[in-house]
Amino acid sequence: MSEAGHGCPPAAAFFGFIGAAAALVFSNMGAAYGTAKSGVGIAAVGVLRPELIMRSIIPTVMAGILGIYGLIVAVILAGQIGQQSYPYYLGFAHLSAGLAMGLSGLAAGICIGVVGDAGVRATAQQPKVFTGFILILIFAEALALYGLIVALILSGKTASGGC
Template sequence: MTSSTEVFCTNDLCNAGWPEVLTHMSPWGWANLGIGFALGLSVLGAGWGIFLTGSSIMGAAVKAPRIRSKNLVSVIFCEATAIYGVIMAIILTNKIQDPPEDIESYEWTTAFFAGYALFCGGLGVGLTNLASGISVGVAGSACALGDAQDASLFVKILIVEIFASALGIFGIIVGIIQSNVADFPQV
C-alpha cells in the first residue's frame, strides 16, 4: 500500500525545504505580489475605517443633525489611506523591468533581491495602511459620537485622528525607502 505522498511526490521539489520553495517563485511574481498587498490592504483599511466612521456619523446624526457635514473630515482621512496604497503601487510598478530573453547570463541574485524588496515594501505599506485605516475609523467614530454629545470635543478628538492618519504616512515613507534599493538588473 502506498501513501498519498508517494503518489503525488514524484519529483525533487516535494522533498525541498522552504528556501527552495521561496527561490523557485519568480522575482517578478514577488514584486507583483507586493504591489497587490500594498493596494489591496490599503483599500481594505480605508473601507473598514469608512464603515466604522460612516455608521457612527449616521447613528449620531439622529440626535444631532449638525454633525453630518462637519464629521465628513473623518471619512476623508480614511480615504487617504487608500490613496497612499495607490501611490505606493504606482511607485513599485515603475521599479519593475521586463524579464530577460537570455536567462543564462542574467543576474538572478540581484533580481531576487529586487523582487523581495518590492514584496516587503508593498506588504509593509499595506499592513501599515490597514492599521491606519482601522485606527482612523475608530477615532472618527469616537469623534462623531463625542461631537453629538458636546460640540467642544470635535477638535480635540480630530487631533487624535490626525495622529492615527500619520501611521499611513510613516508606512509609505518606509516603503519608499525599501523600494529605492530594489533595482532589477538591466537586460
C-alpha cells in the first residue's frame, strides 16, 4: 500500500537499490577472487620463469573486467530508480537484474581464478598449453557476459500503468 493513498510504495525502491548493490558487490567479489587466485599463480611463475610475468597477467585483467560489468549494471539501475512512479514490478525487475549480473560475475570470477592459477603454472612448464588456457578463460568471461546481457534486458523493463 502506498503512503497516504497515492504514489508508489516507498519500499519498492528498496528492491531496486538492493539489485544495484548486488550487481556491484557480487561482481567485485568475483573480480577480487579471480585476481587474488591468479595472482598466486603469477607469483609462483615469477620465481621460476620471470620472463613470463607479462604474459601471465591476462587472467588478472580478465577478472578485473568483471567489476566493470557490475559497475555498469549498478549505474544503470541506480539511474532508473525514482521516488515517483516506481512500482514493485520495477523494483523486482531491477533486483533480478542485479542478481543476474552479480552472481554471474561471481561465478565467472571463481572460474577465472582457478583456471588462471593453474593455467599460468602450466604455461610456465609447457608453453603449448597457453592457447587452450586462454580459450578456457574466454569461456569463463562469457558467463559474466551472459549475466550482463540478461541484466540489461531486465533493466529495460517498464511497468504498464501506475502503481
